[in-house]
Amino acid sequence: MSRNKMARPGGRSARVQASVHTAVRELESEVGRDALSVPMVAERAGVTPSTIYRRWGSLAELLSDVAVERLRPETRPEDHGALPADLTAWAEEFLDEMSSTAGRAYIRDALLGDPDGSNAGQCSAYAAEQVGIVLSRATGRGETAPDVETVMDRVVAPLMYRILFRPAGLDTAYARRLVADLLGTDGASGDR
């Protein structure tokens, strides 16, 4: 987390952190992300505003921390028996989650309240970890597979770029085509 060096990780500090994060999540769903304010979060969390300002610095940094938590994958990628199916399914789900209104808001929050870039790096690390699982499962089966960096460049980056810069006209077919172009899986790779 941005400002949380956690020099004192237990007891009251931990309780404050937990109740503040919970307050953000509750209020996000009750009043909406844009209506949040530090005093509002503080009151819900049973804490004074100055505590939040001193620990997180600003609302943006607090939201960035919470957003990264929500972007953490909860499950391992499904196993469909072969790399093309695995990677396609993962890319489709990634796109689905990230391009939703909520997903885009979390990505933006994670990027924006992030002075040192550690939260953004964490988001990227989550994706790389999931991709790594898919790829090592493939090599374990004896399939040939590209390395993680290549998948980040050819699949994850284009998806994220379009989510952030050109949200219109994104669909699962686009995700499928990125994976097919990378793996050379079908004969229609020049079909755009």
Place this chain on the structure above:
Amino acid sequence: MSRNKMARPGGRSARVQASVHTAVRELESEVGRDALSVPMVAERAGVTPSTIYRRWGSLAELLSDVAVERLRPETRPEDHGALPADLTAWAEEFLDEMSSTAGRAYIRDALLGDPDGSNAGQCSAYAAEQVGIVLSRATGRGETAPDVETVMDRVVAPLMYRILFRPAGLDTAYARRLVADLLGTDGASGDR
């Protein structure tokens, strides 16, 4: 621009817009991006703060508008006589400008104060336009060239993804490799 529907585009409105934008640019270089405030900009621009709040909504949206202006390319891509050289040079320069401290700040500002995504879309359109110039020059010479969307996916998106999410370890060699991998220009395309 985000909130500027420009229902009344001439005269005083235009002067206010120009003087506010100028004030932002001047103050950015004088006191730094992080010290800016709406009242400060308003005073420099000879305008009342409420004018800025009503026209732009917040400091974030104003900075977003100014950032997009600064991200507009000022020159056409150089002509080196062949597509690989043209595209490589353009990608290197793009990376240089965008990955600088100032460039990253502008990208973040452009994304941040952008409720409807139009400013982000404009950034992407600038890059697509430059790429389009390079590619159509190539086809004009009789070279075979990928289309713009492919270059966006294979070159622009990976560069931007890394600038935003993993700024460490970015260099011109990476940009060159992305272009070479796309164009099949050298025998070492698997050199990572």
Place this chain on the structure above:
DNA sequence: GGCTTAAAGCAAATCAATTGCGTTTACTCC
């Protein structure tokens, strides 16, 4: 040239952010 109304100015009121200082309490070192 007069009419209409979007946009700007002004000023009061509200709300968020900052800061100094006293208190609580988690961690460390006997």
Place this chain on the structure above:
DNA sequence: GGAGTAAACGCAATTGATTTGCTTTAAGCC
């Protein structure tokens, strides 16, 4: 396990940003 130390929190006062109702200006249109 019992001080000692300093980090983290609470409280309250202050500062500064934001919002809002109302008035004034001037751009665009007959």
